[in-house]
Amino acid sequence: MFKSLREDIEAVFQRDPAARSRLEVILCYPGIHALIFHRAAHRLWNRGWLTTARFLSQVSRFLTGIEIHPAAKIGRRFFIDHGMGVVIGETAEIGDDVTLYQGVTLGGVSLDPGKRHPTLGNGVVVGAGAAVLGPFKVGDGARIGSNAVVVKEVPPGVTVVGIPARPVGPQPVREEAACFSPYGASPASCAVDPVARSVERLAERVRELEDRLDRREREAEREPVRVAAHGA
Template sequence: MREDIRTARRRDPAARSNLEVMLAYPGVHAVWGYRVAHRMWLAGAHLPARLLSQGIRAATGVEIHPGATIGRRLFIDHGMGVVIGETAIVGDDVMMYHGVTLGGRSSDRVKRHPTIDDGVTVGAGAIVLGAVTVGAGSIVGAQAVVVHDAPPGSVLTGVPARVLPQSDPETVDGGFFSI
């Protein structure tokens, strides 16, 4: 929990105190609830895990399936409308904004949701569909729709998203915009 609070403080310049993050950040609450539901899911308590995840969704506006695999220090800024599907894999140090969907493209019981590697930033309203991989340190622009794999360090924009050419190394800094 302390690590999640520190991450929110580091990622969000509007965060004024640890207490504020602990009490008033729905993205942080959603991640904490997911971690409990995920442990239940792994223990085979699927229905209770799903019920808990739906309660968390009702309380925070963030839906993370308890079967998803989420790494350390995920920060969901603003949270509302984020959906992370059952077979999604989210690496460490990922930042997501409101309205992000990590959705499936198949109804088969296979890996059907995206893999988001370490250090990726996913902009507001972005949609990543299917068993695609977004490489480490990439940035998915707001409202982009990603349906193909992207190599590490990519900047993805558009519908469907395409990888922007890398021309200036100062435009991407470990998944964060540089100023």
């Protein structure tokens, strides 16, 4: 447990430039507090102490504003930045090196007692306010932009944005720390909403048609002048 805690603390330094010391991280980062509570509650859950595990998770929710069901499976070097309002459901599964920001929901859309929450692969980043809803997989290295609503599988290395979420182009899955994309949006892709991009293209087409219509109207206004000149 202490080894995993050390890894979780190191993950904070890799992904948050505001972190200045290990003591600061231990005392001031609710994501770390919630993770400590969850790892203890998860052990209790696996040993059959279900009510005790749920109670411990509720204590964590009260203290941190982060709700993680004790049955959820979380990998190594998990980081919740800021954290307030994060909800992780019972059958959610989270791989290694995953980052969530505030307001993220890993939820279910079914009353089926089986698998109903998402599975996040390794290295996934989920931006603030995003909702990932359903029992599908988000592939390794995928990026989910802030406030996106994801309701179907996301391929590995792809960035998705919007409501419902749509891909904005494949992003290569890279391992270097310098490739970390805060809030699930990288400068390379600019996380442009595909719907907004389509609207912009339509607006450009309308402007082009308006210019052509204006030219035709001006030509039509000059035409009687030319006819009168020839008649004289």
